[in-house]
Amino acid sequence: MASPRRTTLADVAQEVGVSAKTVSRVLNGDGPTSRETREKVMAVVEKLGFQPNLMARNIRVGGPDSTVGLIIPDMGNPFFGSVAGGIESAVRERGLTLLMGSCADDPARERALIDTFLARRVSALMVVPTVGADHAHLRTARANGLPVVFLDRPGTGLTADSVVSSNRDGAREGTAHLIAAGHRRIAFVGDRPATLYTRRERLAGYREALDAADLPYDRSLVLDCHTEAEAADAVQRALRDPQPPTAILAANNFAAMGTVLGTTRAGRRDVALVSFDDLPFAEVLEPAITTVAQDPTAIGTAAAEIALARLDGDRTRARTVTVPTRLIPRGSGELPPTTR
Amino acid sequence: MASPRRTTLADVAQEVGVSAKTVSRVLNGDGPTSRETREKVMAVVEKLGFQPNLMARNIRVGGPDSTVGLIIPDMGNPFFGSVAGGIESAVRERGLTLLMGSCADDPARERALIDTFLARRVSALMVVPTVGADHAHLRTARANGLPVVFLDRPGTGLTADSVVSSNRDGAREGTAHLIAAGHRRIAFVGDRPATLYTRRERLAGYREALDAADLPYDRSLVLDCHTEAEAADAVQRALRDPQPPTAILAANNFAAMGTVLGTTRAGRRDVALVSFDDLPFAEVLEPAITTVAQDPTAIGTAAAEIALARLDGDRTRARTVTVPTRLIPRGSGELPPTTR
DNA sequence: ATGAAAGCGCTAACAA
DNA sequence: TTGTTAGCGCTTTCAT
Numbered sequence: 001m002a003s004p005r006r007t008t009l010a011d012v013a014q015e016v017g018v019s020a021k022t023v024s025r026v027l028n029g030d031g032p033t034s035r036e037t038r039e040k041v042m043a044v045v046e047k048l049g050f051q052p053n054l055m056a057r058n059i060r061v062g063g064p065d066s067t068v069g070l071i072i073p074d075m076g077n078p079f080f081g082s083v084a085g086g087i088e089s090a091v092r093e094r095g096l097t098l099l100m101g102s103c104a105d106d107p108a109r110e111r112a113l114i115d116t117f118l119a120r121r122v123s124a125l126m127v128v129p130t131v132g133a134d135h136a137h138l139r140t141a142r143a144n145g146l147p148v149v150f151l152d153r154p155g156t157g158l159t160a161d162s163v164v165s166s167n168r169d170g171a172r173e174g175t176a177h178l179i180a181a182g183h184r185r186i187a188f189v190g191d192r193p194a195t196l197y198t199r200r201e202r203l204a205g206y207r208e209a210l211d212a213a214d215l216p217y218d219r220s221l222v223l224d225c226h227t228e229a230e231a232a233d234a235v236q237r238a239l240r241d242p243q244p245p246t247a248i249l250a251a252n253n254f255a256a257m258g259t260v261l262g263t264t265r266a267g268r269r270d271v272a273l274v275s276f277d278d279l280p281f282a283e284v285l286e287p288a289i290t291t292v293a294q295d296p297t298a299i300g301t302a303a304a305e306i307a308l309a310r311l312d313g314d315r316t317r318a319r320t321v322t323v324p325t326r327l328i329p330r331g332s333g334e335l336p337p338t339t340r
Numbered sequence: 341m342a343s344p345r346r347t348t349l350a351d352v353a354q355e356v357g358v359s360a361k362t363v364s365r366v367l368n369g370d371g372p373t374s375r376e377t378r379e380k381v382m383a384v385v386e387k388l389g390f391q392p393n394l395m396a397r398n399i400r401v402g403g404p405d406s407t408v409g410l411i412i413p414d415m416g417n418p419f420f421g422s423v424a425g426g427i428e429s430a431v432r433e434r435g436l437t438l439l440m441g442s443c444a445d446d447p448a449r450e451r452a453l454i455d456t457f458l459a460r461r462v463s464a465l466m467v468v469p470t471v472g473a474d475h476a477h478l479r480t481a482r483a484n485g486l487p488v489v490f491l492d493r494p495g496t497g498l499t500a501d502s503v504v505s506s507n508r509d510g511a512r513e514g515t516a517h518l519i520a521a522g523h524r525r526i527a528f529v530g531d532r533p534a535t536l537y538t539r540r541e542r543l544a545g546y547r548e549a550l551d552a553a554d555l556p557y558d559r560s561l562v563l564d565c566h567t568e569a570e571a572a573d574a575v576q577r578a579l580r581d582p583q584p585p586t587a588i589l590a591a592n593n594f595a596a597m598g599t600v601l602g603t604t605r606a607g608r609r610d611v612a613l614v615s616f617d618d619l620p621f622a623e624v625l626e627p628a629i630t631t632v633a634q635d636p637t638a639i640g641t642a643a644a645e646i647a648l649a650r651l652d653g654d655r656t657r658a659r660t661v662t663v664p665t666r667l668i669p670r671g672s673g674e675l676p677p678t679t680r
Numbered sequence: 681a682t683g684a685a686a687g688c689g690c691t692a693a694c695a696a
Numbered sequence: 697t698t699g700t701t702a703g704c705g706c707t708t709t710c711a712t
Contacts, residue, residue, distance in 0.1 A: 006484060048480075049479070049480025049481070049483075049484075051455070051458045051459055051480075051481065052459055053399065053459065053461065054456075054459035054460050055395035055396075055398050055399050055405070055460060055461060056395075056399045058395050059393065059395050059396045059399060065395070067456075075421035075422070075424045075425050075428070076418055076421045076422055076425060077418075077421070078416055078417075078418045078421070081415035081416045081417070081418070081421060082415070082416055084415045084442065085415045085416060085442070085444070088415070088441075088442060088444070089444075092449075097441060097452075097453065097456050098441060098442075099439045099440070099441055100439070100440055100441070101428075101437060101438060101439055101440070102424065102425070102428060102438075104425070104428070104429075109432075112437075113437065115391070116394075116407075116437050118391045119391055119392055119393065119394035120394050120395060120460075121393065121395060137389075139389070140388075140389025140391075141389070141391065143389075144346060144389075257620055257621065260621065260624050261623065261624055264624045279620075280597055280619075280620055280621070281597065281600065281620070281621045281624075281625070283601065283604075284600050284601055284604045284621075284625070285621070285624070285625070286626065
């Protein structure tokens, strides 16, 4: 029942007939070792299935572990997958391994994951902050030299590096695109809660575009939803209004999917849609959806670069990197609507 | 420049004026401690921002780390995100933390990640095997009591627990659905390489359905593709054939997206489609897409349950759990095609 | 309720 | 080229 004690470096050493340190030298390739010893050691390592205990190593060496921790709010969102991919390829070149965990939109869980990573002495910590989370407790770790980077949204209660999309500009451009096509009643479908950073920024961009065109800001055209289903319902309801929108700016991918669902269910093909964040089927839907594409991979890469620079001793003050978005016109919102 | 040595348990002890062991007792709540000591210790811990070094703890305690490792081939695929979510919620109840890494479809990278997790003494290891990877080297670890579970596909070179979808049955049902609607030329759009487990199984199911209906198996109707773009091209080409398919079974989500792209670009709305793996917009597209839905969360949960049972001492032989798929008819493939 | 000493698996520093 | 000793930060064991 009790599993046999795991093979240790000492076991290997004894079996080979050398000292532990020699085995260590062979495995880590630091000190000089004779070709013969090397071969014998490797053979025994293989035979015994020895796996060095990295924790024991790290504890002795004292430095941080060769991992980078990433915490995301939701595994189901492919946006974060792409972000992670960007980080991964950047840190891998430095021999670091990306480990990630999801907190499932739960601030307490985010805190627990942060502690887990800190306790395991990651080299750097990347966090996509969850709504309601506070990051003041990271102050000490950061002060002690741990690079901390916030992605997609700035952290709360802690000034640290962060990488975000050009939310405001992107939303402004997207809205302006609809306005240029002649729309005057444009709904904004955004995430909840309304205090969410990305939501606030994108709403601000939307308003800037309205202002620039001297269009009134109508609070009733701003819809809240956290899920695709909610967005679909909200959109269907809005379309039944006496003064319905003729176009919609969906402020994130879920909102956009819900919007498509909602307009489809309402049997409406004539509602123009611009989506913040690219969509899998943007090109295929009828009409094809114009998007304000983010670059999640670039966000990840930028974050990794900052973290690596910090590891290299960069002690300049915290900066915020803005990754530009790109408007991809795709039919929807391009032609003057029939209701013009 | 050199960051100050991190605060240790001993630092806290000295500051409070007690022994290290006492601080340890307070933090882990094992031995008895006076209320007064507890408060003083906690205060200093807070003040110094002390983070216990879990590696040092684990090394002394000897047991495995309180983490479960998951390796997936691709972060961009939301399917794996859902699988991870299933694992997460199941292991969390046991106080375990899920850590995952992506190998980006690279067998060498998978190997490195496995070694990383082994070296960090995870409690259990879950792997979605990457094409070309071999898992024989996991034998020792498994023999020493480490639970190893393969997801989505069985591992190579190692008999271990695995959890898979009912690929064959699902593909058969999906194909039968198309046949029942009157289709006789049904294309199969599957992943590359053709040796891929899921691809093989699903193709087998497709063939079973053809056989059952006495339809011929036409090799030219089997299309290979690893990306959405490849699938789109392949489908467009197939539709230009003298004897084009009237229906398509897409064997995974990328293939399905590509198929939708391909048929759309070809201006064909009359091609019936059944997709293995549910799609974001299945319901919205015209016509709505019938899917053979997998249950990725259930796959994750099942895998976690097996691993936990192993941790509890279950030493029965390796088993394979099959998670059923579910046919969701949604218009596409329901009505007799015009070409009947 | 608390402390002292020993030791987990490994490597730094010094020998030989 | 190799071995020895000490010690990383923590917990175990045994004392008090």
